[in-house]
Amino acid sequence: MRxxxxxxxxxxxxxxxxxxxxxxxxxxxxxxGASLELFHVLTSEDSAAPLPEPxxxxxxxxxxxxxxxxxxxxxxxxxxxxxxxxxTVSAQWDYPEYEAVIRRARSVRADLIVASQHAGRHRLxxxxxxxxxxxxxxxxxxxxxxxxARLYHRPAIVAAVDPTHxxxxxxxxxxxxxxxxxxxxxLLRGTLHAVHGYAQFAASAPPEMLMPGVLxxxxxxxxxxxxxxxxxxxxxxxxxxxxxxxxPGRPAEAIAEAANESHxxxxxxxxxxxxxxxxxxxxxxxxxxxxALTCDVLIVKPHRFRCRVPRKIQGxxxxxxxxxxxxxSPL
Numbered sequence: 325m326r327x328x329x330x331x332x333x334x335x336x337x338x339x340x341x342x343x344x345x346x347x348x349x350x351x352x353x354x355x356x357g358a359s360l361e362l363f364h365v366l367t368s369e370d371s372a373a374p375l376p377e378p379x380x381x382x383x384x385x386x387x388x389x390x391x392x393x394x395x396x397x398x399x400x401x402x403x404x405x406x407x408x409x410x411x412t413v414s415a416q417w418d419y420p421e422y423e424a425v426i427r428r429a430r431s432v433r434a435d436l437i438v439a440s441q442h443a444g445r446h447r448l449x450x451x452x453x454x455x456x457x458x459x460x461x462x463x464x465x466x467x468x469x470x471x472x473a474r475l476y477h478r479p480a481i482v483a484a485v486d487p488t489h490x491x492x493x494x495x496x497x498x499x500x501x502x503x504x505x506x507x508x509x510x511l512l513r514g515t516l517h518a519v520h521g522y523a524q525f526a527a528s529a530p531p532e533m534l535m536p537g538v539l540x541x542x543x544x545x546x547x548x549x550x551x552x553x554x555x556x557x558x559x560x561x562x563x564x565x566x567x568x569x570x571x572p573g574r575p576a577e578a579i580a581e582a583a584n585e586s587h588x589x590x591x592x593x594x595x596x597x598x599x600x601x602x603x604x605x606x607x608x609x610x611x612x613x614x615x616a617l618t619c620d621v622l623i624v625k626p627h628r629f630r631c632r633v634p635r636k637i638q639g640x641x642x643x644x645x646x647x648x649x650x651x652x653s654p655l
Contacts, residue, residue, distance in 0.1 A: 328356040328466075332434040334425045335364050336455075338396040342403065344473035348620070349438035350404045351476055352468075355511040359410040361432055362397045365424040366390060366417045390415050418637050422458035426633045429465060441469040441614065441621075456614075460595055460623050464631040466504065467623040468590075469614070479514040479589030481505045482569075482619075484579045487520060487553035494626045497594040502561050504624050505592040517586045518558055519569040521578025522550040547572070580616040592622045 333349045335342070346362065353360050366389060397413035404411050418424035429437055441456045459467055483505035485498045502518065509516040524546050547570070554570055569582035583591050593613075614621065 326435055328352070328358050328435040330432060330434045331356075331358050331360050331436045331438055332425070332429045332432065333360060333362050334421075334437070334439050335362050335397060335400065336421075336440065338364060338393055342400045343440045343470075345438050345440045345468075345470040346400060346404070347473075347475065348468070348470055350407065350409055351512075352436070352438065353409050354407070358435070359412070360401075360404065361428075361434070362401055362411065362413045363425065363428050364393045364397060364413075364415045365419075365421045366393060366415055367419050367421065386417060390417070416637065420455075420458075420638075422455045422462065423633045423638065425455075425459060426463055426631065427635060427637065429463070430631075430635065434465060436466050436468065437463060438468045438470060441471050460614075462631060462633055463623070464625060464629050466625075469621045469623070471618060471620050474589070476512050476514070476589055479509075479512055480517055480586045481509040481512070481514050482517045482519055482579070482583050482586055482588040482591045484519050484575070484582075484591055484593040485554070485557055486575070487550075487557040488522070494628075497624075497626050498557055499560075500624055500627070501592050501594050502558070504622065505590075506561055508590065508592070508622070514589070515567065515586075516561065516563055517567040517569060517582065517588065518554070518561075518563050519571065519579055519582035520550065520554045520557075521571050521573055521575040522546065524572045543572075576613040576616060579613060583617055583619050588619050590620045590622050591617060592624065595623045595625060 331349050331353055333346050335346065337343070349360055352358070366386075393415040394413055397415065401411040401413050414428065416424060416428065418427065425437065425439070428434075437459065439456060439459060456469055460469070483502050485501055487498065489495055489498075505518075506516050508514070524543055551570055554568060558568060567586070569578075569585065571578035571581055573581075579591060579593070582588070
């Protein structure tokens with residue numbers, strides 16, 4: 325897996341306390357020997373009222389709002405710098421928010437994005453374009469969605485794999501998931517677990533298969549085959565049998581069950597960009613999983629994942645940014 329040297333942390337709200345994602349990103353920065361960037365996306369919602377003409381005045385107001393955001397970010401950053409973590413801040417006019425985050429991550433060559441997950445339930449998130457959902461779907465680099473404020477202490481890292489490679493997932497994706505989970509478990513001094521949820525019976529099983537004895541044999545054969553596939557997939561990582569979770573049922577339910585059983589802090593799973601009807605079907609599973617889990621979720625993508633987010637900034641009158649790597653005077 326690619327070494328993590330730069331971590332981008334999108335900060336949505338500048339009022340109140342810093343988000344838990346910032347402190348967890350700081351933990352990861354120390355573990356990986358990486359630097360952090362705190363990033364805020366400025367949109368029209370940041371302005372209390374429509375900005376007046378002329379354009380020079382618009383530019384002045386826009387610049388003032390940027391600098392105010394940067395000063396607030398500097399206050400957050402100073403809380404991390406006292407722990408000898410290298411932190412920079414940036415603010416940018418752009419939209420939509422998830423595209424702005426991806427553009428910034430590509431611009432600074434970030435190896436990881438650490439973001440807060442949407443607070444509500446993910447109902448039709450593929451249609452509503454929730455920021456965390458769109459990041460999950462479109463982000464080309466690893467994405468950690470933070471769901472709680474508990475800092476990592478010898479965490480259980482759960483790798484969600486699918487040796488059957490359903491939905492045409494690349495065979496190398498499971499290896500990437502396991503390699504990432506293994507690396508994080510080592511750096512955070514945690515333990516590595518693996519989970520595979522498998523289907524016991526076909527949904528359209530004929531009535532004769534429901535006879536006594538037939539059902540039990542089918543269940544036993546299916547479990548044995550699933551165990552063989554999982555053992556083969558996990559062989560290079562030497563995961564203890566007690567940390568291999570083979571669970572019959574839907575993937576989302578199996579992953580949530582394994583995370584609860586292992587007291588998992590992070591579930592590592594793969595995601596692929598889909599469109600149309602496939603996006604609706606697969607998106608429904610991902611929505612269920614994001615809502616079912618209470619731990620953080622680390623999303624990794626296939627090696628040849630194609631990012632469709634345009635590189636050109638979409639917001640701001642001048643289409644430019646201000647970056648201050650050094651502390652500014654407080655407000």
